[in-house]
Amino acid sequence: MTSPQLDENGKPKRQIILLKSVFDDRPAVILFTYTTECGATQRPLDRAVWADIDGPKLYYTLTNTEYNAVINTLRHGGLYRIKDGSSRFCVRWSINPKMELLQSLKPSQRANGFPACYHLGRKDLLWQNISRMQRRFGDAFDIIPKSYAFPMGLTKWKSDVAGKPDSLWIWKPCNQSCGRGIKVFSSNDVPEDVNKFGPKRGVIQKYVHNPLLIDGYKFDLRVYVVVLSYDPLKVYIAEEGLVRLATTKFSSDLDDLGSRTMHLTNYSVNKLSEAFVQNQDGKGTKMEDGEEEEADAAAGDDSIASKWSFSELKTYFQRKNIDYDKVFESISDVCVKTLLACEPPMKMEWARMLDGNNSWISWSGGAHPASCFQVFGFDVMLDDAMKAWLLEVNVRPSFSSGSPLDKRIKTKLIADALTLVGVKPPPGYVSRQSGLKRAFGEMADVEPDAAEESDDRIRSPEDHAATAARLAASSPQEALAMFDESAWNIVLDAYDEEMRSGGLRRIFPSNDPNLYLPYCPEETYANVVLRKWHEAGGADAFRQSRAHSLPPWVPRPVRVSRT
DSSP: OOOOOBOTTSOBOOOOEEEOOSSTTSOOEEOOOOOGGGOOOOOOOTTEEEOOTTSOOOEEEEOSOOOHHHHHHHHHTTOEEOOTTOSOOSEEEOSSOOHHHHHHOOTTOEEEOOTTTHHHHSHHHHHHHHHHHHHHHGGGGOOSOOEEEETTTHHHHHHHHTTOTTOEEEEEETTOOTTTTOEEEEGGGOOGGGGGGTTSOEEEEEOOSSBOEETTEEEEEEEEEEEEEETTEEEEEESOOEEEEOSSOOOOOGGGTTOHHHHOOOHHHHTTSTTOOOOOSSOOOOOOTTOSOOOOTTTOSSOOOSEEEHHHHHHHHHHTTOOHHHHHHHHHHHHHHHHHHHHHHHHHHHHHHHTOSSSSSOSSSSOOTTSEEEEEEEEEEEBTTOOEEEEEEESSOOOOOOSHHHHHHHHHHHHHHHHHHTOOOOTTOOOSSTTHHHHHGGGGGSOHHHHHOOGGGTSOHHHHHHHHHHHHTSOHHHHHHHOOHHHHHHHHHHHHHHTTOTTEEEEESOSSTTTTGGGOTTOOHHHHHHHHHHHTTGGGGGSTTTGGGSOTTSOOOSOOOOO
């Protein structure tokens, strides 16, 4: 890729970088590269080209907390900010989209946030959704500590706790964050104001009494998960995340239950402790036996930092002979099952807003399944048996950058997520370099709405259901032979996304396509298509030795580099 154009002062102009599809005649998307300031190693740029500097400006709007990781990534990507309320945006980063916005979205627009995601974010609703799956599927959904949603669960909890005099509990208010209002207590020492919990919304949750410790400190994991759509369900997990340590060494002594910096791993709680040590990115872990790695520079001694990256955790696990990859798989499993548990009520709200006949597909216009995306923050804890426990889900996680570590991980995450989403420039927005117009193919001369319109919008719900049933009953190769243009578009989009996923890893559809099938009794057409595609070998079908089985009009990848 050549250098960007310069202005009259010799400074680079704000210019969009486009990432070519791995297929010819499919649209390019905007590539959000990592800012120099964030310190991340730049992603491969061999498929990237500069867009025409004289092309139209592209805009974003931002309406919630203004995090630099978000703003700087959008600006670095060449987009200009436009005031909230304007309909000219191509990316909207905000709180949950309202009905009016969903109904007005154009196919080329992308909005951060799913309606009704509070079914994930509210602690009482999260428990209700997961406990419903526990009743249906038993131990497979034993992914969250036993909880009691208040106020309706107060009587049940009092009854159950009477037979467990030595058990530990934690009270979590429903709509609080940053550790506010949390109490840890034992059955023998119930707070005097416990009856006051009743009128409040929240949960009393079984305390994980045997947490895995790092050098004696309790910790939890902030796991970042990107959901591209629910129909088909497409989920990616960030390979990097945050390990958040308490600042007081853990003790099971009941006299220490009031120590918030021992029992709570919230950053907002522990950053106020005198023992908090900031991570200067990559210098936070104390090594053993003379290994060469410095302790945190801010500490000036052998203290470990109070926040790590997953890479540092992996190194620590290797020293302790813990299988990091196996643990990461179990964490991914918890994330997928949580999303599956909360999908039914979210789908109902989506359909209500768009008159979608209880479907993620809008039959009357407006948002389509890929109009919305969301970056979630899953808080997960490991116990000393290496079991992963979901603590809560943050639907609007903080992307503030209080340290070099935070800046690198969060800025890279936002850039990867926006590139994965696939923000498309207007048709005809052609690069000054030769060859890019071909990357747009036929889209260069048609209206955006018509170009991205899928025959999914035309088919009836009955047609979709009948086709899905036929595909589901067929063998993988038989199903592949039945794929029409609509099905292949779903496949090509999914493969293109994975090839530009950066530091994100696909966890649904799973590499084992049937792993979650028992928990999806009402598979949609698009979900069946992707499952059958992966059953048939996925991208292997494009290889020369197997490509003869594909219809001649299905494009083969002409660019094989993953970005």
